[in-house]
Amino acid sequence: MSVTFSYPTSVYVVRCCSMIENNDQHKQQMNSGIKVNGSYRSPVKVDSLSLAGEASSAATLGHVVSVIETGQRQNIPTKKQLVDPNRQGLIVEGGVGYRQTVVIRSYEVGPDKTATLETILNLLQETALNHVWMSGLLGDGFGATHGMIRNNLIWVVSRMQVLVDYYPIWGEVVEIETWVGASGKNGMRRDWLIRSQASGLIFARATSTWVMMNRKTRRLSKMPEEVRKEIAPWFIEKQAIMEDAYEKIAKLDKEAKYINSDLKPKRSDLDMNNHVNNVKYLRWMLETIPDQVLESHQLSGITLEYRRECGSSDIVQSLCEPEEDEIVNDIGKQDYSTGIMNGFSMASEIIKGNGILACLEQNPIKFTHLLQLKGEKQNEEIVRGRTTWKRKLGPIPFSP
Numbered sequence: 001m002s003v004t005f006s007y008p009t010s011v012y013v014v015r016c017c018s019m020i021e022n023n024d025q026h027k028q029q030m031n032s033g034i035k036v037n038g039s040y041r042s043p044v045k046v047d048s049l050s051l052a053g054e055a056s057s058a059a060t061l062g063h064v065v066s067v068i069e070t071g072q073r074q075n076i077p078t079k080k081q082l083v084d085p086n087r088q089g090l091i092v093e094g095g096v097g098y099r100q101t102v103v104i105r106s107y108e109v110g111p112d113k114t115a116t117l118e119t120i121l122n123l124l125q126e127t128a129l130n131h132v133w134m135s136g137l138l139g140d141g142f143g144a145t146h147g148m149i150r151n152n153l154i155w156v157v158s159r160m161q162v163l164v165d166y167y168p169i170w171g172e173v174v175e176i177e178t179w180v181g182a183s184g185k186n187g188m189r190r191d192w193l194i195r196s197q198a199s200g201l202i203f204a205r206a207t208s209t210w211v212m213m214n215r216k217t218r219r220l221s222k223m224p225e226e227v228r229k230e231i232a233p234w235f236i237e238k239q240a241i242m243e244d245a246y247e248k249i250a251k252l253d254k255e256a257k258y259i260n261s262d263l264k265p266k267r268s269d270l271d272m273n274n275h276v277n278n279v280k281y282l283r284w285m286l287e288t289i290p291d292q293v294l295e296s297h298q299l300s301g302i303t304l305e306y307r308r309e310c311g312s313s314d315i316v317q318s319l320c321e322p323e324e325d326e327i328v329n330d331i332g333k334q335d336y337s338t339g340i341m342n343g344f345s346m347a348s349e350i351i352k353g354n355g356i357l358a359c360l361e362q363n364p365i366k367f368t369h370l371l372q373l374k375g376e377k378q379n380e381e382i383v384r385g386r387t388t389w390k391r392k393l394g395p396i397p398f399s400p
Helices: 025-030 057-070 117-135 146-150 225-234 278-286 291-296 325-331 336-341 344-351 355-360
Strands: 002-007 010-015 089-092 097-103 153-164 173-183 187-196 202-214 258-263 297-306 316-322 365-373 381-391
Touching: 089 117, 097 117, 117 153, 117 173, 117 187, 117 202, 117 278, 146 153, 146 225, 173 202, 173 225, 278 297, 278 316, 278 365, 278 381, 291 297
Parallel strands: none
Antiparallel strands: 002 010, 089 097, 097 173, 153 202, 153 297, 173 187, 187 202, 258 316, 297 381, 316 365, 365 381
16 A cells, blocks of 8 residues: 655655465455566555645645656656755756755764765765756766767766865755866866855865767767757856866876785676776775875875776776875874974964965875776776875864
């Protein structure tokens, strides 16, 4: 049977059934709408339902019943939506940008109760997909438009940069804003801003470049004209991170200081395009960072340059090289948090009006990274990366 509970802006459907065998004909009829092996035995019939919500709930209820009858669970919009109450998202920037409100949950934070960079990357990906969802352009692919599906194309990211000034804490409410723009003739740029809802303070900024790949041949493709006509009206000239020119990331070799070999993807690492998700690359990179750096510093910036995709059968090697090895070696020999808070450099920066962060960012630690394949495809690059680390501070309270 189907039981419907109404709530201010949402309707939740709970389907219940008994696990005890019963030959009663009436109960068999009531359970005839149970989904078995991916299909419904018969459509669900609703004779009468009582709603305690507002009059608008009636239309929502009819929608829910329709979804149950057809077995459809996603209900991807076919027209542009301005508000999505389920995701707390709305269209902004003159009708082409997207903003979503998110609460940092307990499983998205680390031991220091702040959101991890993996959480940040996951939120960026989720809001990007929700933006396409609300545009009415989403087909059945991983962010692919209807025109892309007709041409058997998917999106792949070629470059991403994330800069973090502050990490949100557990339970904090943040707003994530994202938008897209042109990148050359055949690419698309997507940017993000993450800010505190209470104060408006910007926590993090990110930018990325995306290109199209043929789903069957796994080769890069030019942007078809019909796809360009779909997405071009959503392009705006706005950048979260201003860059005149990209700083080239050097390729590492087997002489790298830190190496982690024989990394193998798990099924849970694959996304809807059947290749390893970008967040997994970050995990593999961070596994090569020395423990003393992870304990005393936090990741303030990362740049990733993607070279090829990684599949479920690949074996991966993670290489890492510090830019200034002597700084890394010295980290374990002194307590930076105490030395800096009492040192002259902190005082001088505060006197200059630059604040605490300016002092902490004077001597960041940088690492160069490389993920490459092993085995028959030995030394084929998957992604090059650069990470920047600054000394840790405790969570800073922000007043509205």
